[in-house]
Amino acid sequence: MTQTQSLSYTLVISGAPYTSQAPQSALAFAKALVTAGHQLERVFLYGDGVFLASGLVSPPSDEVNWTQAWTEFLLETSTPAVACIASALRRGILDNAEQIRYEKAASNIAEPFEMAGLGDWVEATITSSRILYFLPTD
Amino acid sequence: MNTLIVIDRLPYGDWRGREALDMAFSLAAFDRPVTLLFRGAGVNWLRPGQLTEQLDQKSVERNLSAAPVFGVSALVAEKTALRDYRLSADQLPKATSETDLTPAFYQQFDAVVVL
Amino acid sequence: MLTLHIINKAPDHPRFLACLEALAEDDTLVLMENAVMALVFKTLSLPSCYALQPDVSARALSEVSIPGVKTINYPDLVALTETHQRIVNW
Numbered sequence: 001m002t003q004t005q006s007l008s009y010t011l012v013i014s015g016a017p018y019t020s021q022a023p024q025s026a027l028a029f030a031k032a033l034v035t036a037g038h039q040l041e042r043v044f045l046y047g048d049g050v051f052l053a054s055g056l057v058s059p060p061s062d063e064v065n066w067t068q069a070w071t072e073f074l075l076e077t078s079t080p081a082v083a084c085i086a087s088a089l090r091r092g093i094l095d096n097a098e099q100i101r102y103e104k105a106a107s108n109i110a111e112p113f114e115m116a117g118l119g120d121w122v123e124a125t126i127t128s129s130r131i132l133y134f135l136p137t138d
Numbered sequence: 139m140n141t142l143i144v145i146d147r148l149p150y151g152d153w154r155g156r157e158a159l160d161m162a163f164s165l166a167a168f169d170r171p172v173t174l175l176f177r178g179a180g181v182n183w184l185r186p187g188q189l190t191e192q193l194d195q196k197s198v199e200r201n202l203s204a205a206p207v208f209g210v211s212a213l214v215a216e217k218t219a220l221r222d223y224r225l226s227a228d229q230l231p232k233a234t235s236e237t238d239l240t241p242a243f244y245q246q247f248d249a250v251v252v253l
Numbered sequence: 254m255l256t257l258h259i260i261n262k263a264p265d266h267p268r269f270l271a272c273l274e275a276l277a278e279d280d281t282l283v284l285m286e287n288a289v290m291a292l293v294f295k296t297l298s299l300p301s302c303y304a305l306q307p308d309v310s311a312r313a314l315s316e317v318s319i320p321g322v323k324t325i326n327y328p329d330l331v332a333l334t335e336t337h338q339r340i341v342n343w
Contacts, residue, residue, distance in 0.1 A: 007335060014157070014253060021261070021286045021308075028307070032327035033334075047157045047253065086160065118164035125141065125170070125249060130334050133342035135253065135261055136154075137287055146268060178267050241277035245254070250341045252268070 008041045009033055010124035013049035015136040017066035018059070023052050026134040027069060034077055041128050043074065044121050045083040045113070048136060050093050053083040055110035067110050074112050085115040140171035142247040145180040149198040150190070155183060158253045159201060166209030173247065174205070177216035177239060181223055184215055184230050202231055255279055257337035259330075261286035264294040272343040276300065281333060283325070284308075292317045305330065 011030060015022025030040055045052055057067040074081050083093060088109070089102075095115050099107035109115065124131055143162040145155045165172040176183055188199040205213065213234040220226070220236065227236065237243055244250055258280060262268045269288065276282060282302035284291055289308045291299050301321035309315055309324055325333075334340060 005335075009334075025261070025285060028327045029330060032331045036328060036331045036335075038331070038335075047154065087157070118160060119168065121161065122164050122168045122170060125139070125165075130340060131249070132259070132334070132340055133251065133253070135342055137261065137263075138266065146271065178271060239271070239274060241275055241280070244275050244341075245256070245277060248339070250339075252341065252343055 006038050007129040008039045008127065010042045010044060010121075010128040010131045011040065012044045012046055012121065012124075012131065012133045013052060014045075014047040015134060016048040016051040017057070019048065019051075020135075020137045022049060022134040022136065023066040023070065024064075026132075027066075027073060029132065029134075030073065030079075040077060040079045042120070042124055043070075043079060043081040044124060045081070045087070046121070047084075047087050048091070049134075050083045050088040050091055053081075053088065053109050053113035054093050055108045057110075071110055071112065081113045082116045082120050083109065083113045084121070085117055088115055139248040140173065140246075141165055141249040141251060142173050142175055142244065144175045144177060144250065144252040145183055146176075146178040146252065148179045149183050149188075150193060150195055154253050155180065155198065156201075158251070159198070161251060161253070162210050163205075163208050169209070172210055173212040173214060174210055175214045175216070175237075176219070178219050179223070181215050181219040181225055184213075184234060185223075185225060186229050186231075206233070254339050255281065255337050256339040256341060257281045257283065257333055258341050258343060259283045259285060260288045260343040262343060263287040264291040264297045268343050269297070272341075273300065275341070281337060283330060283333065284322075285330075289314060292319055292322060303329070303333070 013026050017023040094107045095109040096107045145158050147155050162172050188197050190197040217236045260272045285305040289304045303325045306324045
């Protein structure tokens with residue numbers, strides 16, 4: 001039973017992959033909402049959720065690579081994805097600009113994630129019809 | 139649209155409360171109405187006299203004292219939790235109100251965020 | 254305004270009780286991830302609610318049937334978010 005009206009969603013992920021189910025639950029929900037004809041406006045990684053945006057994630061070949069799974073989905077659906085810059089920097093997730101700014105050996109943010117501040121989340125609370133939080137387990 | 143940010147975890151042992159506080163400050167920075175609720179173990183954020191230098195962490199007590207300056211003036215604490223953690227009203231930051239957490243309390247807010 | 258409460262915490266997590274206490278009469282509750290253990294947690298009185306099937310199956314609870322608890326899938330969860338303007342994740 002789905003409504004005909006298309007809603008806009010923002011999903012916030014604050015649980016890390018391989019530490020919580022947040023990335024998995026969020027991806028399953030994201031796929032279902034797109035299938036139902038709604039718009040996924042934005043995915044926002046916050047707190048430990050930023051680990052999902054690490055381009056260095058290298059799980060065993062018989063396990064899901066959550067970063068890759070999300071990257072594929074985000075590119076397929078052209079969904080903007082943001083990692084909160086304050087959370088990311090503290091946890092060692094950097095883009096090119098921050099690598100230069102902090103004079104680090106490398107940058108590692110996975111496409112298509114971009115760094116932004118909490119202002120993006122505030123904007124999401126205003127523009128999205130629905131906002132859900134996929135949280136850590138404990 | 140008014141938002142309730144809920145802090146229910148202890149300070150210093152993990153960063154989730156700080157992340158919640160940052161959300162509250164961000165809302166306020168954009169002139170969005172926000173109320174901060176301390177419930178459960180989170181009421182210990184309000185305990186006076188936190189000396190944090192030896193942990194090399196910033197004091198959340200100081201963060202909170204700056205809250206009104208940043209536009210977060212509505213601080214609310216759960217009554218039963220205050221009792222559970224032996225905190226009395228006179229120990230709390232000025233302008234902190236106490237409440238029982240009924241469904242009606244939460245229904246005052248368009249959005250409730252619990253990190 | 255009806256609220257959809259979604260919880261992913263185990264039933265012995267302090268937030269579980271806090272979530273139950275926040276439920277208004279016609280609100281809807283969805284158990285996902287570790288919260289589905291509430292189906293077998295003796296010391297908790299569970300109101301009518303929904304439980305996410307993949308999480309129920311993973312935790313070997315598919316055969317557990319509690320009156321008032323209905324198993325749903327992700328498309329059903331999306332449908333629930335359509336009909337509830339307020340959503341609280343616990």
